[in-house]
């Protein structure tokens with residue numbers, strides 16, 4: 182069984198502030214990397230216990246250099262750095278994909294650190310007229326390679342969104358529940374790791390029940406974002422009055438869905 186693990190930082194256990202995730206120079210960032218490793222390694226360990234023979238971890242947050250190499254589980258290989266392959270490595274062939282540390286789409290009221298691709302440009306994406314967050318987008322890209330997503334971990338809102346897009350068979354682990362964009366009630370990371378390990382084992386059994394995410398092609402898409410990045414501060418109230426860039430495009434595959442040029 183071959184498992185592809187795509188990771189993000191905002192949905193990891195122990196993380197609730199953008200100042201923990203946005204700026205590698207932040208004093209909080211080194212701790213965030215260790216928290217990320219805890220959630221990743223729990224997923225890897227669960228996959229190993231479930232019989233995985235190849236496990237790739239793909240660092241998907243910001244400038245993808247978030248993993249702490251010396252803490253990586255020895256059963257995993259990992260991708261990070263600049264200039265990722267266009268296929269995100271998925272063409273190597275995997276039986277299922279896990280999305281670890283994910284968050285809900287932009288503007289989800291109870292979504293901890295919710296955003297879609299860029300939190301500081303208030304970006305939003307629609308495909309076939311339906312608004313997507315990163316869970317749906319990642320599932321679409323894995324679906325291009327006929328790989329089903331069988332596990333999603335993140336906050337409660339991310340898990341709800343995962344079921345809305347992927348159906349009820351996907352295994353989810355809520356490691357925190359949001360009160361607002363930067364405040365939540367969290368499980369202790371140690372407890373979150375137990376749940377993630379258990380869920381990863383179960384997720385390997387769902388490979389046949391979870392279908393690869395497929396959309397009708399060609400597919401009309403739309404992307405909206407602010408012209409200027411927001412400062413690293415709480416979201417301003419006048420967001421809808423700020424000037425925006427809007428792009429529309431018809432996509433002929435599920436792989437290049439971020440490219441609105």
Ligand SMILES: [Zn+2]
Nearest residue numbers: 189190191242
């Ligand atoms: Zn992120």
